[in-house]
Amino acid sequence: MTDNGDPESSNDTVATARKTLYALIARLPDELRAEAVRVGYDLRKRCTESGGEKTLGDYARGTVPVITLYVETIREECVEQGSDSQREIEITYLHEFGHHLGLDEGDLVKRGL
Numbered sequence: 828m829t830d831n832g833d834p835e836s837s838n839d840t841v842a843t844a845r846k847t848l849y850a851l852i853a854r855l856p857d858e859l860r861a862e863a864v865r866v867g868y869d870l871r872k873r874c875t876e877s878g879g880e881k882t883l884g885d886y887a888r889g890t891v892p893v894i895t896l897y898v899e900t901i902r903e904e905c906v907e908q909g910s911d912s913q914r915e916i917e918i919t920y921l922h923e924f925g926h927h928l929g930l931d932e933g934d935l936v937k938r939g940l
């Protein structure tokens with residue numbers, strides 16, 4: 828089966844992002860790690876909502892809260908900016924996790940997220 832919408836590298840991008848995410852969660856302090864494992868995560872190639880072309884990540888509250896990372900969009904932004912996409916995966920995850928913990932955009936910017 829071929830995926831017409833995305834470049835062939837996409838599956839690798841998702842697999843690499845998953846490894847990066849697991850490694851990040853493993854490095855979190857105990858209390859935060861315990862909270863992070865309670866949050867679901869969803870690795871998508873890109874946000875398909877209108878106006879979501881540049882969206883890197885999302886956080887949705889629910890019975891099980893879910894952090895979504897748009898890994899192909901993150902990868903492309905990093906190629907454009909010459910930045911490290913694994914680092915950007917981490918920053919985006921921590922940003923959304925920060926929302927889960929109740930921080931707003933201003934709080935997150937102050938923390939470099």
Ligand SMILES: [Zn+2]
Pocket residue numbers: 922926932
């Ligand atoms: Zn945010």
